[in-house]
Amino acid sequence: MALDSTSVIIETMQSSFLKWRDFSLDDRISVLKNIKEKLLQNKRDYAYAITTDMNKPIKLAIAEVEKCAYLCDYYIENAAQFLEDQEVKTGWGKSYITFRPLGVLLGVMPWNFPFWQVFRFVIPSLLTGNVFVVKHASNVPLSAKALEDVFNVDTIDFPIYKDLSIKSSEVANVIANPIIKAVSLTGSEHAGRSVAETAGKHLKKCVLELGGSNAFIVLNDADLNCAAEKAVNARMQNAGQSCIASKRFLIHEAVYNQFVDLFKQKLSTLILGDKYDETVTFGSMAREDLAVELENQLEKSVAKGATIIAGGKRNRAFFEPTLVTNVTVDMPVFAEETFGPLAAIIPFKTIDEAIELSNKSNFGLGASIFTDNPQQLDNYLHLFDEGALFINEMIVSDPHLPFGGIKNSGYGRELSHFALYEFANIQTVVIK
Ligand code: NAP
Numbered sequence: 001m002a003l004d005s006t007s008v009i010i011e012t013m014q015s016s017f018l019k020w021r022d023f024s025l026d027d028r029i030s031v032l033k034n035i036k037e038k039l040l041q042n043k044r045d046y047a048y049a050i051t052t053d054m055n056k057p058i059k060l061a062i063a064e065v066e067k068c069a070y071l072c073d074y075y076i077e078n079a080a081q082f083l084e085d086q087e088v089k090t091g092w093g094k095s096y097i098t099f100r101p102l103g104v105l106l107g108v109m110p111w112n113f114p115f116w117q118v119f120r121f122v123i124p125s126l127l128t129g130n131v132f133v134v135k136h137a138s139n140v141p142l143s144a145k146a147l148e149d150v151f152n153v154d155t156i157d158f159p160i161y162k163d164l165s166i167k168s169s170e171v172a173n174v175i176a177n178p179i180i181k182a183v184s185l186t187g188s189e190h191a192g193r194s195v196a197e198t199a200g201k202h203l204k205k206c207v208l209e210l211g212g213s214n215a216f217i218v219l220n221d222a223d224l225n226c227a228a229e230k231a232v233n234a235r236m237q238n239a240g241q242s243c244i245a246s247k248r249f250l251i252h253e254a255v256y257n258q259f260v261d262l263f264k265q266k267l268s269t270l271i272l273g274d275k276y277d278e279t280v281t282f283g284s285m286a287r288e289d290l291a292v293e294l295e296n297q298l299e300k301s302v303a304k305g306a307t308i309i310a311g312g313k314r315n316r317a318f319f320e321p322t323l324v325t326n327v328t329v330d331m332p333v334f335a336e337e338t339f340g341p342l343a344a345i346i347p348f349k350t351i352d353e354a355i356e357l358s359n360k361s362n363f364g365l366g367a368s369i370f371t372d373n374p375q376q377l378d379n380y381l382h383l384f385d386e387g388a389l390f391i392n393e394m395i396v397s398d399p400h401l402p403f404g405g406i407k408n409s410g411y412g413r414e415l416s417h418f419a420l421y422e423f424a425n426i427q428t429v430v431i432k
Contacts, residue, residue, distance in 0.1 A: 035150060171194075
């Protein structure tokens with residue numbers, strides 16, 4: 001889109017902000033209810049857009065749209081409590097903290113969960129009183145337009161969300177626009193650094209949700225059957241294209257062979273086939289170049305001594321569910337983020353060693369630990385460099401809980417009550 005039409009959209013959104021800012025929270029919540037209804041009424045059309053854009057099996061695309069509605073419900077129920085003014089006792093007559101919006105926010109969004117990522121960013125901050133322009137990933141144009149449609153509800157006569165069909169090279173100019181007050185990017189480290197640099201230059205708030213290389217740790221007392229089932233889902237969901245997917249599987253040496261056999265067996269529970277077939281659960285990756293990148297990481301690792309024990313083959317954008325053993329920490333399948341259906345499996349002897357391996361990553365999004373005796377972890381959990389720890393469960397993003405990482409996984413938090421404050425002016429008011 002030409003720069004001037006982008007500027008015109010941004011100016012329109014500033015007018016929208018001045019109106020939306022004056023809505024009471026109750027009125028904003030009413031609009032959110034309309035958005036949720038529209039989402040559910042059209043869920044099949046929206047899911048079709050997701051599936052067509054990035055090959056996610058339609059069953060999972062419908063689930064993604066439904067999860068967005070679930071997120072709306074969470075904020076419809078809880079926003080009033082989260083955004084209530086907070087009175088504070090001081091030496092003055094009255095003091096309180098109140099939450100004001102910032103203005104027009106920019107979202108730079110990825111293709112892997114084209115609806116969920118946008119909802120996660122937009123909904124809490126919409127209730128705070130902000131409005132949005134979004135640069136979506138270039139390979140999800142149908143989803144980008146569908147999202148603009150979702151937010152265009154009959155009960156308001158001005159836009160609160162506009163899609164900017166711009167190239168990534170134009171993002172810096174949008175951040176520089178004085179109307180834009182802050183930016184949130186979900187995507188790669190490379191994009192995160194670029195957006196943070198521009199945001200820093202213009203002194204604008206920035207939230208970054210970047211990559212991950214989560215460890216999935218199985219201790220020797222774990223329920224192996226359950227852990228192997230979770231492992232398949234944690235790694236293979238969305239054809240492995242999830243920031244919070246478990247990518248490195250650290251298995252206690254006493255149960256290593258048994259777990260690996262079970263993991264391999266349970267890959268057969270994935271249902272492969274046509275992406276529009278509602279029974280299918282595993283499909284092609286979003287683009288052929290992404291599958292080629294994964295293939296390169298695998299080939300370089302095999303050249304260093306890794307062994308493929310399941311899958312490993314690529315046909316255009318389709319990459320077989322793949323398990324790799326004999327992995328060492330210097331191999332790309334361990335040291336880099338693998339954004340596809342490939343699990344690197346490595347044995348360990350002690351919990352200390354497992355934690356050291358888990359932390360041996362530039363990322364810090366989350367780790368899962370499987371054990372029959374979670375109490376034994378009490379003295380260890382503080383040693384993990386992660387934004388989230390899930391015991392006997394795969395990492396998921398849930399509206400009730402804050403979501404975000406440390407290290408190169410980014411900074412800031414989405415979801416829960418924390419999300420409402422990321423793009424708020426937390427204002428102190430003192431009345432003497
Ligand atoms: P990406 O290439 O970084 O793209 C994400 C978005 O950033 C797209 O809209 C992209 O636009 C834009 N972009 C790319 N380079 C940019 C730049 N230099 N300046 C400004 N914008 C830029 O990432 P992706 O391939 O879509 O997504 C995969 C990555 O996202 C993985 O690392 C994954 O772990 C991470 N991710 C993280 C989370 C989380 O919550 N932590 C969630 C999902 C994904 P174009 O499409 O036009 O290039």
